[in-house]
Amino acid sequence: MRTLGQAVADARSRLAEAGFPDSAIEARLLVGGLLGLTSTEVFTGTDRPVSAAEDERISKAVERRLKREPVHRILGSREFHGLELLLSKETLEPRPDTEVLVEAVLPQLRQIVATKGAARVLDIGTGTGAIVLALLAQCPEAQGIGSDISDDALATAKRNAERLGLAERFSAINSRWFDKISGRFDIIVSNPPYIRSDVIPELEPEVRDYDPMAALDGGPDGLEAYRAIAAQAADFLEKDGVIGVEIGYDQKDTVSAIFCSAGFTLAQARRDYGDNDRVLVFSVAKS
Numbered sequence: 397m398r399t400l401g402q403a404v405a406d407a408r409s410r411l412a413e414a415g416f417p418d419s420a421i422e423a424r425l426l427v428g429g430l431l432g433l434t435s436t437e438v439f440t441g442t443d444r445p446v447s448a449a450e451d452e453r454i455s456k457a458v459e460r461r462l463k464r465e466p467v468h469r470i471l472g473s474r475e476f477h478g479l480e481l482l483l484s485k486e487t488l489e490p491r492p493d494t495e496v497l498v499e500a501v502l503p504q505l506r507q508i509v510a511t512k513g514a515a516r517v518l519d520i521g522t523g524t525g526a527i528v529l530a531l532l533a534q535c536p537e538a539q540g541i542g543s544d545i546s547d548d549a550l551a552t553a554k555r556n557a558e559r560l561g562l563a564e565r566f567s568a569i570n571s572r573w574f575d576k577i578s579g580r581f582d583i584i585v586s587n588p589p590y591i592r593s594d595v596i597p598e599l600e601p602e603v604r605d606y607d608p609m610a611a612l613d614g615g616p617d618g619l620e621a622y623r624a625i626a627a628q629a630a631d632f633l634e635k636d637g638v639i640g641v642e643i644g645y646d647q648k649d650t651v652s653a654i655f656c657s658a659g660f661t662l663a664q665a666r667r668d669y670g671d672n673d674r675v676l677v678f679s680v681a682k683s
């Protein structure tokens with residue numbers, strides 16, 4: 397029987413030989429995740445015996461990674477803003493940069509709750525539920541809706557809400573943009589598909605072959621979702637409400653122009669951890 401240390405070393409060398417630059421980190425994440433161990437346990441438990449069945453699972457997982465399936469998709473879950481979120485076939489794997497959108501609207505959400513005692517949040521294109529669930533977890537007085545066109549994603553978002561104890565304050569609605577949405581919201585958030593269709597073939601296989609196309613493809617110029625959302629958002633926002641969107645690194649000017657010509661004012665622009673433009677927050681322009 398092999399030890400944990402040997403299993404990690406073997407996974408690492410298989411990945412390194414295939415040219416994976418982060419083979420050591422990925423091997424620890426993969427083996428630790430499969431065996432339910434923390435990263436400290438992986439570091440300190442090198443003598444732990446690994447059963448034949450566990451060895452088999454590790455080997456199959458390394459095979460999948462060698463075919464460029466991302467580590468967290470193999471493991472079936474990923475951490476976002478401190479929450480462990482299940483993934484499924486039609487959910488985007490939530491990215492750390494999207495936490496910037498959560499942080500950008502959180503002060504406003506807290507202020508609304510302090511004033512009104514409650515708040516309503518809508519997350520358009522919710523995927524795993526990442527953004528809205530992170531906001532609900534931070535703000536116990538808030539209620540949220542996650543909408544999407546994928547039933548698979550909505551089922552996963554609901555499961556995530558249940559696992560996190562947020563289900564009573566969360567609803568999942570199948571809606572193309574605002575089609576099935578009613579009422580007004582204090583905060584609307586969206587990380588819509590925003591990649592230009594012609595760029596998609598050039599993406600890394602981890603993204604192109606494993607993230608769902610409906611989560612990536614923003615149409616010929618990457619801006620279709622913003623046009624659809626900006627055209628209707630004012631009808632669904634409270635008077636002092638805001639809408640926060642994630643954008644591509646080169647979309648600040650074009651997305652701002654779309655929202656400003658729909659009657660919004662740019663209230664906040666934030667950069668991501670790589671110093672790229674990533675989040676814009678708009679308020680309804682005062683007349």
Ligand SMILES: C[S@@+](CC[C@H](N)C(=O)[O-])C[C@H]1O[C@@H](n2cnc3c(N)ncnc32)[C@H](O)[C@@H]1O
Nearest residue numbers: 488490521522523544545572573587589610611
């Ligand atoms: C980039 S993913 C974002 C997922 C999640 N909010 C996150 O940040 O991890 C975009 C999501 O929008 C959904 N979507 C695509 N077109 C849509 C539409 N017309 N109406 C509603 N949702 C849509 C996709 O199914 C996908 O879940």
